[in-house]
Structure formats: structure tokens, C-alpha cells
Amino acid sequence: MIKSMTGFSRVEKVSGPYQFRVEMKSLNSKGLNIINQLPGYLSMKEIELNNLVQEYVSRGKVQTRVQVKFLEPPKVLEIDKNVVRAYYSMLDEIVGELSLPEPVKLSDLLNFREVFRIELSDEEIENIWNHLVPILREALEKLVEERKKEGQKIGADLKRILEDLSSRVEEIEKISDQLPALYREKIKEEVEKILPQDVSVKEDILENHVAFMATKADIREEITRLRSHIKRALELIESDEPVGMNLDFLGQEMLRELNTILSKSISGEITSLALEGKVLVSQFREQIQNVE
Structure with a gap:
């Protein structure tokens, strides 16, 4: 039976030291248009993800969103001190110009996501990907089922x-x-x-x-x-x-x-x-x- 180009699927699973959330949505399109939202450290895996999607879908606009939560502290977590200094300087200048009573605090600086940088080894990235692939396949299978219905x-x-x-x-x-x-x-x-x-x-x-x-x-x-x-x-x-x-x-x-x-x-x-x-x-x- 024919398949629709529209569908949605979501899979949330814990695999190894990671918790994954994968959402997939497909819409009408003249051809196959793949759009991915991956954590920055998985950007090198985008081509592999595209190839995976093409195993299940041949036409439609397919949007994939992947979220990864570390259940154990990542091996390398760095703070970009130069970015911290730049934000501190900017905030301190605003405090002075506006004559604010409160000085710049550490909690203010920690609100900026750019302050933190995760530098994962190739081995760690490969490990994350290997745990993620079965979850991506499950999400794609569910997406195909929705399109069939x-x-x-x-x-x-x-x-x-x-x-x-x-x-x-x-x-x-x-x-x-x-x-x-x-x-x-x-x-x-x-x-x-x-x-x-x-x-x-x-x-x-x-x-x-x-x-x-x-x-x-x-x-x-x-x-x-x-x-x-x-x-x-x-x-x-x-x-x-x-x-x-x-x-x-x-x-x-x-x-x-x-x-x-x-x-x-x-x-x-x-x-x-x-x-x-x-x-x-x-x-x-x-x-x-x-x-x-």
C-alpha cells in the first residue's frame, strides 16, 4: 500500500551512559530533503545520518532532532576563559553605565552557554554514535509506520x-x-x-x-x-x-x-x-x- 509523506515519531531511551531523545517529522516535498539538528560534537556524523534516513525514506522533507544527556560526567568539559572575560567586561560596563547596585556575579556569567565547551575524543563520539544508531533506526521504523497508516x-x-x-x-x-x-x-x-x-x-x-x-x-x-x-x-x-x-x-x-x-x-x-x-x-x- 502507498505511503504518505507526512508522519511523526519520537523515541526516548537510555543506552549505556547516555539518555537519548530522537524526534523525526516528515512533510511533503518534491524530492528528499533531509534536515538534521544534532549536538555540535556529532556534526561529523551528519552524512551517516543522511544515509540512514535514505534507507527508510525516498521522498519528503525529513527533520531529525537528536538530544543527548550524559548520565556520567563527560571526560572533557572546558570553560572558555576568554569568552568569560568578554562577557564580564560587557556586563561590568553595563552595570557602571546604568549605575546598578548589584555587581556582576559568577551566576550571571554561567547563563551564557558559549562559556562551556565540550571537547570529546573521537573514541567518545564514536561510542555515542554506536549507542544512537539503533535508536535512530527505531525512530525511522516508527516514522515509516505512521506514513503507512x-x-x-x-x-x-x-x-x-x-x-x-x-x-x-x-x-x-x-x-x-x-x-x-x-x-x-x-x-x-x-x-x-x-x-x-x-x-x-x-x-x-x-x-x-x-x-x-x-x-x-x-x-x-x-x-x-x-x-x-x-x-x-x-x-x-x-x-x-x-x-x-x-x-x-x-x-x-x-x-x-x-x-x-x-x-x-x-x-x-x-x-x-x-x-x-x-x-x-x-x-x-x-x-x-x-x-x-
Whole structure:
């Protein structure tokens, strides 16, 4: 069954000396757009994270947010003394200019996050990453499941639209099969109005006119192609593969066939049915904008 491009997952777990929180959100996108929010010391792992996401998702805007809490003190925690001095100088200047009664305190300086710098060894970073990967996979699996659930709803709507479109095509075909006889009757009536009563029309001339009109308005090929597109779309809806772009292409082709039918139509009923078909195809194309 098709998958939606929208979904959300969250996994919180303790693994080793770390507590992880991973959130993933996916939205509509023409292609695959990956956006990551990682702790600075894991920035070197962003490419590996991108490759991991691509194992599970092929289309959509995927946003990943990772938070890591150390359950044991990290091996290296430094204070940037130059940054502390700069902040102290700035705050002390403000205190003097505003004649504030309270001097600058250590607690004031500790509010600035830039004061602290975590310098982790490559070994520590690799250890964090190895604990994080299984949690990322779990979050991605949950994300895919959410996208599948949403995809089932979209698939049901798409099937309903295609069934309605198929019924319109059947009605169009029934009417088009009756057109030659209708053309013959209509042409004969028009000719009899124009010619005197004692003048008759040769049957072969009348039939030639009927054949010409029927050929001009022949829509059998368009109907055959429409049915083929509907059948293929129904097959793709049942697929587990990413088919959003293929469905969008089929929607364009259905619209093309209906436009051709409208340009050939000399029947008010066929015109009305083809217009209804165009509305259904528009609904179809709107829905598949959310399909992976």
C-alpha cells in the first residue's frame, strides 16, 4: 500500500551512559530533503545520518532532532576563559553605565552557554554514535509506520475517486456508441427542413455525412487509454514502492484524454460527463501530492 509523506515519531531511551531523545517529522516535498539538528560534537556524523534516513525514506522533507544527556560526567568539559572575560567586561560596563547596585556575579556569567565547551575524543563520539544508531533506526521504523497508516487513508480516497471516474468513462462510452444513429437522425431532420417535400436525399450521401461526423467525434482511443491509466493507477496504489511521481504523471495523462474528449464532443451529455471527470482527476492529483 502507498505511503504518505507526512508522519511523526519520537523515541526516548537510555543506552549505556547516555539518555537519548530522537524526534523525526516528515512533510511533503518534491524530492528528499533531509534536515538534521544534532549536538555540535556529532556534526561529523551528519552524512551517516543522511544515509540512514535514505534507507527508510525516498521522498519528503525529513527533520531529525537528536538530544543527548550524559548520565556520567563527560571526560572533557572546558570553560572558555576568554569568552568569560568578554562577557564580564560587557556586563561590568553595563552595570557602571546604568549605575546598578548589584555587581556582576559568577551566576550571571554561567547563563551564557558559549562559556562551556565540550571537547570529546573521537573514541567518545564514536561510542555515542554506536549507542544512537539503533535508536535512530527505531525512530525511522516508527516514522515509516505512521506514513503507512496515513497512506492507507489516502489510498482509500484515491480508489473511490478512480471508481467514480471509471463510471463516468463507462457512461461516456455508452453514449458515444449511440452517436452514429443520433447523427443520422439529426442530419436527416435538418436536411428535410431545408429541402422541398418532393425532393429526397440519396441514402449514400446521408451515410457519408454520418460517417464523417462519427469519425470526427470518435473517442474510442481516448476511452481505451483512460481505462488503461485508471487500471495502472489502481495497481500502483497497492504498491509498497514510492509511486507518488508515477501517479502524478498518470493524473496528467488522464486529464489530457478528457481534454481531447471535450474538444471532440458534440454531445452535451458527453461534455458534462467529461467535465465531471476533470473534477475527479483534479481531486486525484491533489491527494497524490502527499504520496511518497
